[in-house]
Amino acid sequence: MANKAAPDAPPGSAGGTPTRRYSERSRQAIFEAALALVGEVGYEKLTIEGIAARAGVGKQTIYRWWPSKAAVLLDAFGSAADAYEHEGLPDTGDLAADLKAVLRATVDEFNDAAWQAPYRALVAAGTNDEELSRSFVGRLMEPGIRLYVERLRAAREAGELDPDVDLRIGAEMLLSPFSQRWLMRTGELTHAFVDTLVDQVLRGLRRRD
Amino acid sequence: MANKAAPDAPPGSAGGTPTRRYSERSRQAIFEAALALVGEVGYEKLTIEGIAARAGVGKQTIYRWWPSKAAVLLDAFGSAADAYEHEGLPDTGDLAADLKAVLRATVDEFNDAAWQAPYRALVAAGTNDEELSRSFVGRLMEPGIRLYVERLRAAREAGELDPDVDLRIGAEMLLSPFSQRWLMRTGELTHAFVDTLVDQVLRGLRRRD
DNA sequence: TCTCAACGAGACGGGTCGTCTCGATCGAGC
DNA sequence: GCTCGATCGAGACGACCCGTCTCGTTGAGA
Numbered sequence: 001m002a003n004k005a006a007p008d009a010p011p012g013s014a015g016g017t018p019t020r021r022y023s024e025r026s027r028q029a030i031f032e033a034a035l036a037l038v039g040e041v042g043y044e045k046l047t048i049e050g051i052a053a054r055a056g057v058g059k060q061t062i063y064r065w066w067p068s069k070a071a072v073l074l075d076a077f078g079s080a081a082d083a084y085e086h087e088g089l090p091d092t093g094d095l096a097a098d099l100k101a102v103l104r105a106t107v108d109e110f111n112d113a114a115w116q117a118p119y120r121a122l123v124a125a126g127t128n129d130e131e132l133s134r135s136f137v138g139r140l141m142e143p144g145i146r147l148y149v150e151r152l153r154a155a156r157e158a159g160e161l162d163p164d165v166d167l168r169i170g171a172e173m174l175l176s177p178f179s180q181r182w183l184m185r186t187g188e189l190t191h192a193f194v195d196t197l198v199d200q201v202l203r204g205l206r207r208r209d
Numbered sequence: 210m211a212n213k214a215a216p217d218a219p220p221g222s223a224g225g226t227p228t229r230r231y232s233e234r235s236r237q238a239i240f241e242a243a244l245a246l247v248g249e250v251g252y253e254k255l256t257i258e259g260i261a262a263r264a265g266v267g268k269q270t271i272y273r274w275w276p277s278k279a280a281v282l283l284d285a286f287g288s289a290a291d292a293y294e295h296e297g298l299p300d301t302g303d304l305a306a307d308l309k310a311v312l313r314a315t316v317d318e319f320n321d322a323a324w325q326a327p328y329r330a331l332v333a334a335g336t337n338d339e340e341l342s343r344s345f346v347g348r349l350m351e352p353g354i355r356l357y358v359e360r361l362r363a364a365r366e367a368g369e370l371d372p373d374v375d376l377r378i379g380a381e382m383l384l385s386p387f388s389q390r391w392l393m394r395t396g397e398l399t400h401a402f403v404d405t406l407v408d409q410v411l412r413g414l415r416r417r418d
Numbered sequence: 419t420c421t422c423a424a425c426g427a428g429a430c431g432g433g434t435c436g437t438c439t440c441g442a443t444c445g446a447g448c
Numbered sequence: 449g450c451t452c453g454a455t456c457g458a459g460a461c462g463a464c465c466c467g468t469c470t471c472g473t474t475g476a477g478a
Contacts, residue, residue, distance in 0.1 A: 121336075123333075124334070127333035128252050128329055133394050137394060137395055141395060169406055172389065173382050173409065176388075180389060181385075184336070185343060186381075187377075187381070197382075201382065202413070203412075203413035203414075204409055204411070204412035
């Protein structure tokens with residue numbers, strides 16, 4: 001079954017299909033309009049008509065390629081995220097320091113207002129739409145989680161972590177309290193918080209001497 | 210500033226204001242209609258008009274008391290949740306067993322379809338609406354988190370946990386991976402998962418011998 | 419140069435929004 | 449019991465957005 005949230009990119013990605021017609025200009029205009037508008041009016045008041053008008057595009061052009069405003073945002077966000085490809089977490093040999101550095105940077109990123117509106121909008125939409133959330137998780141979240149799992153695996157193989165540790169759950173112990181605080185505003189997102197979190201999580205994962 | 214998501218309950222709670230007029234029948238009918246409808250058509254297609262029609266109530270009666278459909282759901286959910294007051298987590302002296310028992314029960318509860326729609330809807334709405342999310346967290350989530358913090362505190366005072374442990378973050382290490390999996394569907398919610406999670410979290414919190 | 423799908427633009431019926439206006443209903447105070 | 453006034457159920461109203469459907473127009477592929 002085709003992933004309705006990620007339609008074929010018209011001219012890009014040399015697929016098997018002959019090729020769609022021109023549209024790249026409209027595509028970019030739609031992404032920019034969607035991201036700008038969701039920041040201005042919020043997700044609830046974001047409309048397809050509004051995006052089309054702002055992008056200088058016909059409504060049909062949007063309806064032709066995306067099934068919902070959430071799908072437009074997902075593509076817009078994914079297109080922006082693809083820009084900086086993941087190159088893995090740093091590995092200086094000091095696991096705690098590496099994790100703290102990355103998570104501190106992520107704190108700053110998540111406290112940036114420009115980021116918040118579209119990202120929150122996507123999570124919210126995915127909460128109520130299972131298919132969308134699967135696309136969202138698979139495209140934007142899962143790769144990030146795997147980076148942490150891999151960094152933990154390297155530490156385990158270096159003898160730093162207990163061999164019996166469940167790496168996936170270990171990564172979730174690091175990331176979920178973080179994203180939960182941000183998403184549901186159950187607590188502040190500070191450098192001190194991630195430092196304590198990293199220390200307390202690693203205490204449980206480390207090999208006993 | 211008044212909490213717009215939780216208007217004065219008309220006849221209940223003897224406040225300073227003289228008293229609102231009768232409405233309890235309508236109030237209950239609105240809650241029942243809202244919860245039933247959100248389960249049938251989902252949050253996106255839930256409308257104020259629909260709730261009013263189903264409850265046999267004028268639209269104005271809803272608009273008079275609540276600012277949005279999310280606020281109606283929050284009150285409906287809170288009113289249902291107030292029914293079974295929290296009486297604290299079990300304390301048999303075996304922390305791991307107690308936590309596993311409670312979290313396993315919570316797994317079953319969260320896998321219940323009837324629960325999911327309104328709860329997801331509220332989280333989603335709160336994601337995009339800061340004030341709503343603060344009401345939601347304060348009224349429905351924070352009390353639950355505190356139960357875990359208190360159970361951990363009892364264990365720490367019994368000498369089971371390290372005295373330096375941050376209880377709040379400890380509780381989040383237990384609960385956030387859980388709710389994250391449920392909310393964003395990043396993984397399955399099973400008894401085996403919570404068992405491993407509890408073991409792995411407690412490994413880090415326990416006092417070293 | 420010709421062809422034809424995608425394009426911008428916008429008309430269309432249907433539905434919901436939030437506000438407003440009706441009598442009717444009921445609690446509070448006399 | 450009677451008056452008073454706020455809330456009640458009901459629904460009309462204009463505005464907006466939905467998703468579909470035409471229009472000519474544009475531009476890439478043959």
